[in-house]
Amino acid sequence: MMKRKILNxxxxxxxxxxLSNEILENHFETKNSVLLGIQPRGIELCKxxxxxLKKINNNVKMGKLDISFYRDDFRRFxxxxxxxxMDLNISLENKNVILVDxxxxxxxxxxxxxxxxxxxxxxxxxxxxxxxxxxxxxELPIQADYVGIEVDTLENEKVFVKFGQAEKSVYLTS
Amino acid sequence: xxDLSVDNLTTIKDLSKSDIELIFNTADxxxxxxxxxxxxVPSLRDITIANLFFENSTRTKLSFELxxxxxxxxxxxxxxxxxxxKKGETLLDTVQNILAMKVDMIVLRHSSxxxxxxxxxxxDAKIINAGDGSHEHPTQALLDSFSIRQNFSDFKxxxxxxxxDIIHSRVALSNIxxxxxxxxxxxxxxxxxxxxxxxxxLNVEYFKDLRSALSWSDVANVLRIQLERQKLKYFPSxxxxxxxxxxxxxxxxxxxxxxxxxxxxxxxxxxxxxxDVADSKQSIILDQVENGVAIRMAVLYLLAKKIxx
Numbered sequence: 001m002m003k004r005k006i007l008n009x010x011x012x013x014x015x016x017x018x019l020s021n022e023i024l025e026n027h028f029e030t031k032n033s034v035l036l037g038i039q040p041r042g043i044e045l046c047k048x049x050x051x052x053l054k055k056i057n058n059n060v061k062m063g064k065l066d067i068s069f070y071r072d073d074f075r076r077f078x079x080x081x082x083x084x085x086m087d088l089n090i091s092l093e094n095k096n097v098i099l100v101d102x103x104x105x106x107x108x109x110x111x112x113x114x115x116x117x118x119x120x121x122x123x124x125x126x127x128x129x130x131x132x133x134x135x136x137x138x139e140l141p142i143q144a145d146y147v148g149i150e151v152d153t154l155e156n157e158k159v160f161v162k163f164g165q166a167e168k169s170v171y172l173t174s
Numbered sequence: 175x176x177d178l179s180v181d182n183l184t185t186i187k188d189l190s191k192s193d194i195e196l197i198f199n200t201a202d203x204x205x206x207x208x209x210x211x212x213x214x215v216p217s218l219r220d221i222t223i224a225n226l227f228f229e230n231s232t233r234t235k236l237s238f239e240l241x242x243x244x245x246x247x248x249x250x251x252x253x254x255x256x257x258x259x260k261k262g263e264t265l266l267d268t269v270q271n272i273l274a275m276k277v278d279m280i281v282l283r284h285s286s287x288x289x290x291x292x293x294x295x296x297x298d299a300k301i302i303n304a305g306d307g308s309h310e311h312p313t314q315a316l317l318d319s320f321s322i323r324q325n326f327s328d329f330k331x332x333x334x335x336x337x338x339d340i341i342h343s344r345v346a347l348s349n350i351x352x353x354x355x356x357x358x359x360x361x362x363x364x365x366x367x368x369x370x371x372x373x374x375x376l377n378v379e380y381f382k383d384l385r386s387a388l389s390w391s392d393v394a395n396v397l398r399i400q401l402e403r404q405k406l407k408y409f410p411s412x413x414x415x416x417x418x419x420x421x422x423x424x425x426x427x428x429x430x431x432x433x434x435x436x437x438x439x440x441x442x443x444x445x446x447x448x449x450d451v452a453d454s455k456q457s458i459i460l461d462q463v464e465n466g467v468a469i470r471m472a473v474l475y476l477l478a479k480k481i482x483x
Contacts, residue, residue, distance in 0.1 A: 069217045
């Protein structure tokens with residue numbers, strides 16, 4: 001397995017800062033903004049953005065969205081999908097929702113997320129933020145509003161984003 | 175995480191401890207879904223389920239039906255009172271005819287012990303046993319243990335008492351298997367005529383006296399006297415049963431420990447449990463009903479996962 005580092009910690013912090021500022025531009029002082037991390041891998045990123053935004057806009061809220069039961073590939077996988085925690089104590093009715101995930105690949109996760117979040121009310125607006133956009137891999141007409149970095153990848157390659165305390169990096173493996 | 179080790183849910187006996195834990199963890203997630211404004215998920219939208227109830231049921235049938243609808247499955251219902259069974263059709267024929275209509279899963283309640291095991295050996299569809307005679311009622315046991323789990327951190331060192339008509343009760347048998355697999359100790363209490371002969375082989379403790387049984391236990395599951403299944407007279411009168419084995423405020427006041435009370439329903443108020451106790455804070459009877467939908471969603475979801483595309 002080939003493993004290639006494409007972003008180091010320093011760069012990641014710069015990108016995070018930029019993404020936070022981009023969100024602020026559109027959501028400055030809005031009381032109705034909700035950052036919604038997609039379980040499991042969107043949560044760390046979502047938390048970091050949330051802390052960044054909190055410093056300036058105190059009204060922003062955060063939730064965790066689990067999409068396991070809304071996926072369209074149930075029974076098409078051999079592996080069992082392990083559900084994660086759904087943590088969303090606010091109604092999304094009339095809110096400006098920013099969906100957050102680490103990697104945008106086929107777009108199917110995001111489609112499932114739409115369906116899942118509509119169970120919590122009708123948002124005013126939904127935007128999508130991803131840290132890594134794998135271009136030319138989409139199976140559905142879905143694009144992100146905020147993109148950390150764009151990478152061109154082959155279908156059999158994988159992108160790993162690590163936001164842990166121990167290590168912050170983005171890897172490409174094949 | 176691993177898949178369920180079984181293809182059908184016919185008995186608790188077949189499940190491993192990790193199967194039961196997988197069902198519980200999945201049910202935890204479904205419980206959250208059931209508290210959302212929109213309580214429906216699309217997981218089973220390409221699955222058709224037949225609910226075959228050859229015996230009367232209200233709670234279990236509604237609970238299964240709701241669980242299926244929350245998972246977006248297509249469902250058909252069947253109850254034997256208005257069916258061809260009365261015209262002499264066999265169980266296997268009835269089911270095979272239903273399967274010919276492209277049904278993927280079957281929820282079966284039948285008065286003969288082992289009916290669901292028999293079906294699972296003869297047909298392809300996934301079978302869920304919703305009660306087969308006096309044999310087993312696996313989803314009830316799962317939801318009972320799930321309800322206990324919400325009140326205690328661990329099943330180890332937990333004493334669970336089952337009171338009443340053990341010999342006719344499928345709930346009792348499934349509960350004993352399920353609780354023992356999870357590590358709890360099980361005791362039974364009731365008139366000796368209502369205890370099965372094979373009680374010794376089940377490795378449960380038997381109490382003749384209700385007060386000493388309740389002082390031993392952390393949780394007590396109170397069963398209904400199933401008069402419809404009793405062909406003989408097992409005790410002199412309901413009044414006498416009630417005075418010796420009925421759980422009342424007076425009895426609970428006499429013992430020192432606090433016991434959590436459960437009942438699988440339907441309750442005969444004033445017979446096995448008094449009204450004030452059934453409605454008290456000690457009882458988690460309505461939690462059991464609420465958990466039933468989540469547990470059944472989990473079972474349906476995990477078994478549907480195994481249907482080949």
